[in-house]
Amino acid sequence: ILLLGALRKSESTISSSSSSSSSNILCSAFTVKFETQKFVEEELSNITMPEMKGKEGRFQYTITDVKITELNLTHADLQFIPDVGLLFDVQNSSISLSFNRQILYWFFYDTGNINASAEDVNINTALNLIRDDEGRLKINNISCDAKINKMKAKFSGTVKRAFTDRSVFLSVSQICPALNHAALVHVNSMLETIPVRSEVDQFIGIDYSLIDDPVVTSRSLDMHFRGMFFALSHQNHTLVNYAVDPVIREYDRMVYLALSEFFFDSGMFAYYTAGIFQMDIVNEKMPKDLEMLLRTTYFGAIMMLNPALVDAPLSLQLAVNSPPKTSIKTSGATVVMTAIVKVMVLPPGQPPVQLSSMTMETKFNAKVSMKGKRLSVHADLRRFKIFSNQSALESLALIPLQAPLKTMLQISVVPLINNWTKRGVRIPLADGMDFIEEVVEYHNGFIVIGANLHFSKGLREMIKNTPHTIVPPARPWTHTYNAKF
Structure with missing residues (x-):
């Protein structure tokens, strides 16, 4: 319902029409994309992670207080994919985050704060929609593919390269779980409040x-x-x-x-x-x-x-x-x-x-x-x-x-x-x-009413007061991370 036919228009109409009504249509479609993008940005900006510890050979690390400081989804698109569902595609975007580190490598011990960034971030998220047992619209499954091609980290210490590979990778890997939770929990909870009878x-x-x-x-x-x-x-x-x-x-x-x-x-x-x-x-x-x-x-x-x-x-x-x-x-x-x-x-x-x-x-x-x-x-x-x-x-x-x-x-x-x-x-x-x-x-035999959508509230505001119940996915969501340094 959040996207209720929101992109139902032909590409020829988008490119060739110059009337005021068409401008309003394009503006409204842009609003849907913008609200969806803003919702995703807010969900990712609120990512929280527990303390992470790891050990590989003589390398030991602890990561705490992960915070996303900046998120820039510069190229985002919303599309219909036949027999799949709705696709939210982000290309060539960037993300900045900070966290505290504790590193022990051989006899070297290092602590402090890290400011890291990832560029050329690509997020491909598809939502599969179904009818539930009560006849209500429901997100059945979400597939997520996140790729990060460039990463940077600024901090002083002796084991920068080894720790960057692990810490930034683990932090950015929370993108898909966050989107998964937003769709299957938050959005589904709001859909459950829409009466069907x-x-x-x-x-x-x-x-x-x-x-x-x-x-x-x-x-x-x-x-x-x-x-x-x-x-x-x-x-x-x-x-x-x-x-x-x-x-x-x-x-x-x-x-x-x-x-x-x-x-x-x-x-x-x-x-x-x-x-x-x-x-x-x-x-x-x-x-x-x-x-x-x-x-x-x-x-x-x-x-x-x-x-x-x-x-x-x-x-x-x-x-x-x-x-x-x-x-x-x-x-x-x-x-x-x-x-x-x-x-x-x-x-x-x-x-x-x-x-x-x-x-x-x-x-x-x-x-x-x-x-x-x-x-x-x-x-x-x-x-x-x-x-x-x-x-x-x-x-x-x-x-x-x-x-x-x-x-x-x-x-x-x-x-x-x-x-x-x-x-x-x-x-x-x-x-x-x-x-x-x-x-x-x-x-002959029916009436068709056409309309555009107006948002008086943001998507996050619509669902923030909705009681959330964990809704398990029908199939496990998938995620792929490809990081180059």
Whole structure:
């Protein structure tokens, strides 16, 4: 998630584009590389080593208080390696460190401080990403190759050459273990704090778990999330996915989020399962002109039932009778909803009496937007139709009710739906990272949202308060050191 598709762009776009938006994209990509480089520098700068002792023949040494005084990762790059993972590559860099020495060689005993430096430092670190048992992104393995071609050490004494070979080599050899610990412990601990199954509101939740391991290509990191809503009261009652799989072909922005029709249908299904799509419009909720029109329309039916009910309150009971269905085309997204509307008379102290039952068919335009970490939907009523469930003659009599019922929906029901959706759904992104410059594109069967990443916190700041648990690697990490003096 730290690098969530952060380099998803073509080289031709990087080299040839000169628009302001492309400049922002390049700047954002540079920010990801810079934050990653800064994180690595901070991890290496905080390397700590226990006291080291050794003996080879008549040569004995002790090394204490190792400190890195300067680290310069001048040429760092972040790349996607197909079938491997993410590669952080450092070339032609330098590192300076200091430590205390105690040396005994034959009869010569030497102590003091050493300032050492290594030039032409090359660090090649690859991270393999997987889906864990809970469907969360996890660093499974890290391979590290560190090479140092030039070393220098400044101190006075009689055994400079022999000790330099050992002490500087042992100190720099901590680079790979430090990066290994940073990835498998610190970063994995932060990834564990990102929820893959969480509540949206008091009615529904969402499942963001990965359905398979991430796929790394030469241009992108692709992750397939479940993206399914569920009713909190019936968490195992879910919708079957028959939607087309989204396809992402764009590379102009850093991150692309593709949402199929199933994503929205499962949300509607979850609300429907939770019993939210029901409403009783009565008393102060009933518009006065609509109430008067209902009384006029059903005056004869009321008189035939009981003339004493003429002045009794009326109500409209709306209940969606099937899960709403989403349709996404290049022209936009629509939601079709069908409900049963019952006209009821409410005599005081007596059971309600049904005057009529009708079917209401509605179609809404749905506008999808994303801001920061939240995805939201705004609905507008596009089409409205009612017809009687009892007779064709009554359907003709309902024609005068079309306009006032549509107005009532626009005033009462649509704002209620938008009130549920305006808070939005949080996208599973770590605290300290946000989406910016969002663009929404509609395709046949799915929506693609492109965005760049903004860091409000450094990577180290994001994880510094995360409780760390040692996570053993699935396979042993490897390291290679090649030092020339």
